[in-house]
Amino acid sequence: MDKLIIQGGAKLHGDIRISGAKNAALPILAATLLADGPVTIGNVPHLHDITTTMELLGQMGLELTVDEKMNIEVDASTIREFFAPYELVRTMRASILVLGPLLTRFGRADVSLPGGCAIGSRPVNLHLQGLAAMGADLTVDGGYIRASAKRLKGVDLVMDLVTVTGTENLMMAATLAKGVTVIRNAAREPEVVDLANCLISMGARIEGAGTDTVRIEGVDSLSGTTYEILPDRIETGTYLVAAAMTGGNVRLKNTRPELLEAVLAKLNEAGAAITTGENWIEIGMNGQRPRAVSIHTSPYPGFPTDMQAQFTALNCIAEGTGVITESVFENRFMHVLELQRMGAQVKVEGNTAITTGVDYLKSAPLMATDLRASASLVLAGLVARGATEVDRIYHIDRGYETIEEKLSNLGAHIRRVPS
Ligand code: EPZ
Numbered sequence: 001m002d003k004l005i006i007q008g009g010a011k012l013h014g015d016i017r018i019s020g021a022k023n024a025a026l027p028i029l030a031a032t033l034l035a036d037g038p039v040t041i042g043n044v045p046h047l048h049d050i051t052t053t054m055e056l057l058g059q060m061g062l063e064l065t066v067d068e069k070m071n072i073e074v075d076a077s078t079i080r081e082f083f084a085p086y087e088l089v090r091t092m093r094a095s096i097l098v099l100g101p102l103l104t105r106f107g108r109a110d111v112s113l114p115g116g117c118a119i120g121s122r123p124v125n126l127h128l129q130g131l132a133a134m135g136a137d138l139t140v141d142g143g144y145i146r147a148s149a150k151r152l153k154g155v156d157l158v159m160d161l162v163t164v165t166g167t168e169n170l171m172m173a174a175t176l177a178k179g180v181t182v183i184r185n186a187a188r189e190p191e192v193v194d195l196a197n198c199l200i201s202m203g204a205r206i207e208g209a210g211t212d213t214v215r216i217e218g219v220d221s222l223s224g225t226t227y228e229i230l231p232d233r234i235e236t237g238t239y240l241v242a243a244a245m246t247g248g249n250v251r252l253k254n255t256r257p258e259l260l261e262a263v264l265a266k267l268n269e270a271g272a273a274i275t276t277g278e279n280w281i282e283i284g285m286n287g288q289r290p291r292a293v294s295i296h297t298s299p300y301p302g303f304p305t306d307m308q309a310q311f312t313a314l315n316c317i318a319e320g321t322g323v324i325t326e327s328v329f330e331n332r333f334m335h336v337l338e339l340q341r342m343g344a345q346v347k348v349e350g351n352t353a354i355t356t357g358v359d360y361l362k363s364a365p366l367m368a369t370d371l372r373a374s375a376s377l378v379l380a381g382l383v384a385r386g387a388t389e390v391d392r393i394y395h396i397d398r399g400y401e402t403i404e405e406k407l408s409n410l411g412a413h414i415r416r417v418p419s
Helices: 022-034 048-059 093-106 125-133 164-175 190-201 233-246 261-269 305-317 334-340 371-383 403-409
Strands: 002-007 013-017 039-042 063-066 072-075 108-112 137-141 144-148 156-158 180-184 205-207 213-217 225-228 249-253 273-277 280-284 321-325 345-349 352-356 365-367 387-391 413-418
Touching: 002 371, 013 403, 022 039, 022 048, 022 072, 022 093, 022 164, 022 190, 048 063, 048 093, 093 108, 093 125, 093 144, 093 164, 125 137, 125 164, 164 180, 164 190, 164 205, 164 213, 190 205, 190 225, 233 249, 233 261, 233 280, 233 305, 233 371, 261 273, 305 321, 305 334, 305 345, 305 352, 305 371, 334 345, 334 371, 365 371, 371 387, 371 403, 371 413, 403 413
Parallel strands: 013 249, 039 225, 156 180, 365 387
Antiparallel strands: 002 387, 002 413, 039 072, 063 072, 108 144, 137 144, 180 213, 205 213, 249 280, 273 280, 321 352, 345 352
């Protein structure tokens, strides 16, 4: 296992390129199971979760070829297994996204139930309820979902909760179902829209993606396509917060400002000067200390839960007091315990973290617990006095492409060492 060592104090400056969105690439890789011809996907981030998904599809017998720019071509015509083993699913919960495509195209699937993770129990009951309503026969046996279906049928679904991968799984299942499926209370995340646009380029008939009501008219087959993944809005937000915390001035290229309006609004509130163009965002603090902000996470277009840990870190060194309420996941303050070890003044009451900014954090040996929490520890290390060690950074490698390289390009003093 590796760890990162960060020497705090550098004001970030310069520009970096944002990678493709992990949470769009994962469902779109699963969608290749639906196509009766090769699918070529561009702008895929080089992340551990992507290689895990490619391993899963490869184990099923699909042909995958990757070029030097991480364009991936997937051909599902050689599929021979409809099985997602626990060994892979437990390392990446998003493997559940193969369930809908396998069922609707091949009529069968044995997919391990994804376990919980550090941030919550992460049930998939809404995925299963939706598929059952579409006519799938599902049983859970020995930790596996055993699923079969002659041909799924279109239904009118009302989701009890807004679920991103639940909406994605059911939308993919509906593309080859018989008749029309309507998903109400659907997730509106940009990654759901990116998946829908990719499916439409394969011949799917989908309307309303990005709204809370998605209508899918089933077709008999979907063809291969070439599709480019949208930029990662959470990676973008993470580097914007890094610049805000260090009082720096950074430009992020190959990103889309309209995907992060709630985040940009909070950065403005924190005192950042933000300018944007069609595919870039620039943030300047002019050496100022950020002001603390209060946040309530919610499904898109609300403030994203995946940016909560990063703003908790910002509040630790900001001026004033900020109150952050996490309303999406039940246990997403694991980073607070580590930040407190650096001298942060944070009090967690239920699903709220109340933070009073301190003049400085002190470096400490830290342990990463989950993807976004570990990113927040790196951000804290950028401003702490001394050298901060963040261990178990495989969590970070799941969601941030070459984080130490990108931060070094912005002037941070950071290096990766074996732990
Ligand atoms: C997706 O997870 C993202 N992952 C998460 O990003 C993100 O934090 C989350 O959406 C919320 O935006 C991917 O897209 C691969 P949910 P997902 O289903 O789909 C409950 C990251 O950091 N729920 O929208 O698993 C659930 O427990 C990751 O990149 C059920 O109760 O999240 C949660 O409280 C972390 N039953 C809420 O809904 C279900 O069947 C929202 O979860 C499904 C969900």
